[in-house]
Amino acid sequence: MTAHDTETHLDWGPTQLRHALDAAGVAMWSWNVDTDVFVMDTQGYRLWDVSREGRLSFEDLSAKIHPADRDRVRAAFSATRAVVGAYEIDFRILVGQDVRWISARGQGSDAGIRNRNMTGIFLDVTGRKQAEEGHELLAGEMSHRVKNLLAVASGLTQITSRSSSSIEDMAKQLTQRLTALGRAHDLVRPLPGDQGEAALLGDLFTVLLAPYEDEGAFAGRIRVAVPRMGVGEAAATGLALVIHELATNSLKYGALSIPEGTLDVSGSMIGDDVEVVWTEQGGPQVSPPQGAGGYGSELLSRTMTGHLGGTISHNWSKSGVLVTLKIDGNKLAV
The missing domain is CATH 3.30.565.10 (Histidine kinase-like ATPase, C-terminal domain)
Structure with missing residues:
Protein backbone atom coordinates (compact mmCIF):
# COMPACT_ATOMS: atom_id res chain seq x y z
CA MET A 1 0.00 0.00 0.00
CA THR A 2 1.41 3.37 -1.00
CA ALA A 3 1.50 6.47 1.23
CA HIS A 4 -1.27 7.95 -0.92
CA ASP A 5 -3.46 4.88 -0.38
CA THR A 6 -2.84 5.11 3.38
CA GLU A 7 -3.87 8.77 3.47
CA THR A 8 -7.15 8.07 1.66
CA HIS A 9 -8.08 5.49 4.33
CA LEU A 10 -7.42 7.83 7.28
CA ASP A 11 -10.28 9.60 9.03
CA TRP A 12 -9.68 13.30 8.40
CA GLY A 13 -13.13 14.22 9.70
CA PRO A 14 -14.03 17.13 12.02
CA THR A 15 -13.54 15.08 15.18
CA GLN A 16 -9.99 14.05 14.28
CA LEU A 17 -9.18 17.58 13.17
CA ARG A 18 -10.52 19.02 16.43
CA HIS A 19 -8.43 16.59 18.49
CA ALA A 20 -5.30 17.55 16.53
CA LEU A 21 -5.93 21.29 16.96
CA ASP A 22 -6.61 20.96 20.69
CA ALA A 23 -3.46 18.87 21.17
CA ALA A 24 -1.39 21.55 19.42
CA GLY A 25 -3.02 24.42 21.32
CA VAL A 26 -4.29 25.95 18.09
CA ALA A 27 -7.28 28.33 18.13
CA MET A 28 -9.25 29.02 14.95
CA TRP A 29 -10.79 32.39 14.06
CA SER A 30 -12.91 33.97 11.36
CA TRP A 31 -13.24 37.71 10.63
CA ASN A 32 -15.93 39.23 8.42
CA VAL A 33 -14.24 42.11 6.63
CA ASP A 34 -17.55 43.89 6.00
CA THR A 35 -19.33 43.62 9.36
CA ASP A 36 -16.16 43.41 11.54
CA VAL A 37 -17.65 40.40 13.35
CA PHE A 38 -14.97 38.16 14.87
CA VAL A 39 -15.74 34.52 15.69
CA MET A 40 -13.43 31.99 17.34
CA ASP A 41 -13.61 28.39 18.50
CA THR A 42 -13.67 27.45 22.20
CA GLN A 43 -9.89 27.43 22.39
CA GLY A 44 -9.79 30.99 21.01
CA TYR A 45 -12.22 32.41 23.57
CA ARG A 46 -10.27 30.68 26.32
CA LEU A 47 -6.94 31.98 25.00
CA TRP A 48 -8.17 35.59 24.87
CA ASP A 49 -10.24 35.22 28.06
CA VAL A 50 -13.36 36.70 26.46
CA SER A 51 -16.99 35.61 26.64
CA ARG A 52 -18.53 33.92 23.65
CA GLU A 53 -21.91 35.43 24.54
CA GLY A 54 -23.02 38.29 22.31
CA ARG A 55 -21.41 39.91 19.30
CA LEU A 56 -17.61 40.19 19.22
CA SER A 57 -15.94 42.62 16.83
CA PHE A 58 -12.32 42.99 15.87
CA GLU A 59 -12.31 46.33 17.70
CA ASP A 60 -13.60 44.61 20.85
CA LEU A 61 -10.78 42.09 20.65
CA SER A 62 -8.25 44.86 19.98
CA ALA A 63 -8.98 46.32 23.42
CA LYS A 64 -7.18 43.31 24.94
CA ILE A 65 -4.06 43.80 22.84
CA HIS A 66 -1.11 45.38 24.65
CA PRO A 67 -1.21 49.17 24.07
CA ALA A 68 2.32 49.10 22.63
CA ASP A 69 1.24 46.58 19.96
CA ARG A 70 -2.35 47.66 19.28
CA ASP A 71 -1.83 50.07 16.36
CA ARG A 72 0.67 47.71 14.72
CA VAL A 73 -1.75 44.77 14.88
CA ARG A 74 -4.68 46.79 13.54
CA ALA A 75 -2.60 48.00 10.61
CA ALA A 76 -1.28 44.49 9.95
CA PHE A 77 -4.74 42.88 9.92
CA SER A 78 -6.03 45.52 7.52
CA ALA A 79 -3.00 45.04 5.29
CA THR A 80 -3.50 41.28 5.09
CA ARG A 81 -6.46 41.85 2.78
CA ALA A 82 -3.99 42.88 0.10
CA VAL A 83 -1.30 40.32 0.97
CA VAL A 84 -0.99 37.40 -1.42
CA GLY A 85 -0.01 34.24 0.41
CA ALA A 86 0.49 33.34 4.04
CA TYR A 87 1.17 35.90 6.75
CA GLU A 88 2.16 35.81 10.42
CA ILE A 89 2.28 38.45 13.17
CA ASP A 90 3.25 38.14 16.84
CA PHE A 91 1.87 40.45 19.52
CA ARG A 92 1.03 40.67 23.21
CA ILE A 93 -2.38 40.56 24.88
CA LEU A 94 -3.36 41.37 28.47
CA VAL A 95 -5.21 38.71 30.45
CA GLY A 96 -5.79 40.08 33.92
CA GLN A 97 -2.31 40.83 35.32
CA ASP A 98 -0.63 38.44 32.88
CA VAL A 99 0.88 39.15 29.48
CA ARG A 100 0.49 36.51 26.76
CA TRP A 101 2.23 36.39 23.41
CA ILE A 102 -0.02 35.43 20.50
CA SER A 103 0.98 34.47 16.98
CA ALA A 104 -1.78 35.14 14.41
CA ARG A 105 -1.41 33.25 11.13
CA GLY A 106 -3.57 33.06 8.05
CA GLN A 107 -3.90 33.43 4.31
CA GLY A 108 -4.03 36.95 2.91
CA SER A 109 -5.78 38.54 -0.09
CA ASP A 110 -9.52 39.04 -0.55
CA ALA A 111 -9.33 36.82 -3.58
CA GLY A 112 -10.96 33.51 -2.85
CA ILE A 113 -12.39 34.34 0.57
CA ARG A 114 -15.80 32.83 1.24
CA ASN A 115 -18.75 34.92 2.36
CA ARG A 116 -16.38 37.84 3.01
CA ASN A 117 -14.77 35.95 5.91
CA MET A 118 -11.03 35.77 6.42
CA THR A 119 -9.87 32.80 8.47
CA GLY A 120 -6.75 31.88 10.38
CA ILE A 121 -5.37 30.54 13.63
CA PHE A 122 -4.00 31.86 16.92
CA LEU A 123 -1.10 30.20 18.72
CA ASP A 124 0.00 30.88 22.30
CA VAL A 125 3.76 31.48 21.91
CA THR A 126 4.33 32.96 25.39
CA GLY A 127 6.85 30.28 26.36
CA ARG A 128 8.94 30.80 23.23
CA LYS A 129 8.93 34.59 23.60
CA GLN A 130 9.93 34.39 27.27
Missing part, protein backbone atom coordinates in the same frame (compact mmCIF):
# COMPACT_ATOMS: atom_id res chain seq x y z
CA ALA A 131 12.80 32.10 26.32
CA GLU A 132 13.92 34.55 23.62
CA GLU A 133 13.76 37.46 26.06
CA GLY A 134 15.73 35.43 28.58
CA HIS A 135 18.44 34.72 26.01
CA GLU A 136 18.64 38.40 25.05
CA LEU A 137 18.86 39.41 28.72
CA LEU A 138 21.61 36.84 29.33
CA ALA A 139 23.56 38.04 26.27
CA GLY A 140 23.30 41.66 27.44
CA GLU A 141 24.35 40.75 30.97
CA MET A 142 27.34 38.73 29.77
CA SER A 143 28.46 41.57 27.48
CA HIS A 144 28.18 44.00 30.39
CA ARG A 145 30.20 41.75 32.69
CA VAL A 146 32.99 41.23 30.14
CA LYS A 147 33.35 45.01 29.67
CA ASN A 148 33.39 45.49 33.44
CA LEU A 149 36.01 42.77 33.97
CA LEU A 150 38.31 44.44 31.44
CA ALA A 151 37.90 47.78 33.25
CA VAL A 152 38.49 46.08 36.61
CA ALA A 153 41.68 44.40 35.35
CA SER A 154 42.98 47.78 34.21
CA GLY A 155 42.09 49.40 37.56
CA LEU A 156 43.70 46.60 39.56
CA THR A 157 46.88 47.03 37.55
CA GLN A 158 46.97 50.71 38.55
CA ILE A 159 46.34 49.88 42.23
CA THR A 160 49.10 47.27 42.19
CA SER A 161 51.62 49.61 40.57
CA ARG A 162 51.25 52.07 43.48
CA SER A 163 52.29 49.55 46.13
CA SER A 164 54.90 47.51 44.22
CA SER A 165 58.64 47.86 44.76
CA SER A 166 59.70 45.96 41.64
CA ILE A 167 58.39 44.38 38.47
CA GLU A 168 58.52 40.97 40.13
CA ASP A 169 56.61 42.26 43.15
CA MET A 170 54.03 43.88 40.90
CA ALA A 171 53.58 40.66 38.91
CA LYS A 172 53.08 38.68 42.13
CA GLN A 173 50.58 41.14 43.61
CA LEU A 174 48.65 41.48 40.37
CA THR A 175 48.42 37.70 39.99
CA GLN A 176 47.09 37.44 43.55
CA ARG A 177 44.51 40.16 42.91
CA LEU A 178 43.34 38.61 39.64
CA THR A 179 43.08 35.23 41.37
CA ALA A 180 40.95 36.82 44.10
CA LEU A 181 38.85 38.45 41.39
CA GLY A 182 38.30 35.00 39.88
CA ARG A 183 37.07 33.68 43.24
CA ALA A 184 34.78 36.70 43.56
CA HIS A 185 33.46 36.12 40.05
CA ASP A 186 32.56 32.53 40.97
CA LEU A 187 30.34 33.94 43.71
CA VAL A 188 28.58 36.06 41.09
CA ARG A 189 28.22 33.03 38.82
CA PRO A 190 28.17 29.85 40.93
CA LEU A 191 29.68 26.81 39.24
CA PRO A 192 27.28 24.02 38.16
CA GLY A 193 26.69 21.55 40.97
CA ASP A 194 28.05 23.91 43.64
CA GLN A 195 25.91 23.21 46.69
CA GLY A 196 27.84 25.26 49.26
CA GLU A 197 26.40 26.06 52.66
CA ALA A 198 25.26 29.55 53.63
CA ALA A 199 28.05 32.14 53.87
CA LEU A 200 28.42 34.85 56.50
CA LEU A 201 27.38 38.31 55.29
CA GLY A 202 30.68 39.87 56.37
CA ASP A 203 32.74 37.13 54.67
CA LEU A 204 30.83 37.66 51.44
CA PHE A 205 31.72 41.36 51.38
CA THR A 206 35.33 40.67 52.41
CA VAL A 207 35.96 38.08 49.68
CA LEU A 208 34.36 40.19 46.96
CA LEU A 209 36.18 43.40 47.93
CA ALA A 210 39.58 41.80 48.58
CA PRO A 211 40.87 42.33 45.01
CA TYR A 212 40.36 46.11 45.35
CA GLU A 213 42.32 46.58 48.59
CA ASP A 214 45.80 48.14 48.53
CA GLU A 215 48.56 46.16 50.24
CA GLY A 216 51.07 49.01 50.58
CA ALA A 217 50.74 52.49 52.02
CA PHE A 218 46.99 52.55 51.39
CA ALA A 219 46.14 49.26 53.10
CA GLY A 220 42.95 49.29 55.12
CA ARG A 221 41.04 51.79 52.99
CA ILE A 222 38.18 49.30 52.65
CA ARG A 223 36.35 48.66 55.94
CA VAL A 224 33.45 46.26 56.44
CA ALA A 225 31.23 46.14 59.54
CA VAL A 226 27.96 44.27 59.04
CA PRO A 227 25.78 42.05 61.27
CA ARG A 228 26.96 38.48 61.78
CA MET A 229 24.35 36.51 59.91
CA GLY A 230 24.11 33.76 57.33
CA VAL A 231 23.36 34.33 53.65
CA GLY A 232 21.67 31.48 51.79
CA GLU A 233 23.09 30.02 48.60
CA ALA A 234 20.44 31.58 46.34
CA ALA A 235 20.65 35.04 47.95
CA ALA A 236 24.47 34.98 47.87
CA THR A 237 24.44 34.94 44.08
CA GLY A 238 22.23 38.04 43.82
CA LEU A 239 24.03 39.93 46.58
CA ALA A 240 27.43 39.09 45.09
CA LEU A 241 26.25 40.50 41.78
CA VAL A 242 25.25 43.76 43.49
CA ILE A 243 28.54 44.07 45.42
CA HIS A 244 30.59 43.30 42.31
CA GLU A 245 28.72 45.95 40.30
CA LEU A 246 29.14 48.61 43.01
CA ALA A 247 32.85 47.83 43.39
CA THR A 248 33.36 47.99 39.62
CA ASN A 249 31.66 51.38 39.43
CA SER A 250 33.79 52.64 42.34
CA LEU A 251 36.99 51.47 40.64
CA LYS A 252 35.99 53.12 37.36
CA TYR A 253 34.51 56.40 38.63
CA GLY A 254 34.48 56.59 42.43
CA ALA A 255 36.59 56.39 45.57
CA LEU A 256 38.54 53.27 44.57
CA SER A 257 39.75 54.98 41.39
CA ILE A 258 42.34 57.12 43.26
CA PRO A 259 44.80 56.32 46.09
CA GLU A 260 43.17 58.63 48.63
CA GLY A 261 39.67 57.18 48.29
CA THR A 262 38.08 55.05 51.02
CA LEU A 263 35.11 52.72 51.19
CA ASP A 264 33.06 51.95 54.30
CA VAL A 265 30.43 49.21 54.29
CA SER A 266 28.24 49.17 57.40
CA GLY A 267 25.09 47.27 58.19
CA SER A 268 22.32 47.02 60.74
CA MET A 269 19.14 45.08 61.41
CA ILE A 270 15.82 46.87 61.02
CA GLY A 271 13.27 44.42 62.33
CA ASP A 272 13.74 41.25 60.29
CA ASP A 273 15.35 43.12 57.39
CA VAL A 274 18.95 44.18 56.75
CA GLU A 275 20.14 47.63 55.78
CA VAL A 276 23.62 47.96 54.28
CA VAL A 277 25.15 51.40 53.68
CA TRP A 278 27.95 51.68 51.12
CA THR A 279 29.85 54.95 51.73
CA GLU A 280 32.60 56.24 49.43
CA GLN A 281 34.77 59.21 50.44
CA GLY A 282 37.91 60.94 49.22
CA GLY A 283 37.34 60.09 45.57
CA PRO A 284 36.63 62.37 42.62
CA GLN A 285 33.51 64.52 42.72
CA VAL A 286 30.48 62.49 41.62
CA SER A 287 27.15 63.47 40.13
CA PRO A 288 23.91 61.61 39.34
CA PRO A 289 23.87 59.84 35.96
CA GLN A 290 21.91 61.53 33.23
CA GLY A 291 18.73 59.86 32.00
CA ALA A 292 17.55 56.42 33.10
CA GLY A 293 21.07 55.05 33.58
CA GLY A 294 22.86 52.26 31.76
CA TYR A 295 22.67 48.50 31.88
CA GLY A 296 24.53 48.41 35.20
CA SER A 297 21.86 50.53 36.90
CA GLU A 298 19.13 48.31 35.49
CA LEU A 299 21.00 45.21 36.68
CA LEU A 300 21.32 46.59 40.22
CA SER A 301 17.66 47.58 40.43
CA ARG A 302 16.38 44.31 38.98
CA THR A 303 18.53 42.19 41.29
CA MET A 304 17.64 44.13 44.43
CA THR A 305 13.90 44.29 43.83
CA GLY A 306 13.36 40.89 42.23
CA HIS A 307 16.04 38.58 43.61
CA LEU A 308 16.47 40.05 47.09
CA GLY A 309 13.03 41.57 47.64
CA GLY A 310 14.54 44.91 48.63
CA THR A 311 15.43 48.37 47.37
CA ILE A 312 18.51 50.37 46.39
CA SER A 313 18.91 54.14 46.67
CA HIS A 314 21.75 56.55 45.89
CA ASN A 315 22.82 59.81 47.51
CA TRP A 316 25.14 61.62 45.11
CA SER A 317 27.01 63.89 47.53
CA LYS A 318 30.10 65.77 46.32
CA SER A 319 32.36 63.90 48.74
CA GLY A 320 31.31 60.54 47.32
CA VAL A 321 28.34 58.37 46.56
CA LEU A 322 26.33 56.79 49.39
CA VAL A 323 24.34 53.69 48.44
CA THR A 324 21.71 52.21 50.73
CA LEU A 325 20.67 48.59 50.27
CA LYS A 326 17.56 47.36 52.06
CA ILE A 327 17.18 43.59 51.88
CA ASP A 328 14.33 41.30 52.91
CA GLY A 329 15.79 39.27 55.77
CA ASN A 330 13.70 36.22 54.88
CA LYS A 331 15.01 36.18 51.30
CA LEU A 332 18.59 36.77 52.46
CA ALA A 333 18.57 33.46 54.32
CA VAL A 334 17.33 31.39 51.36
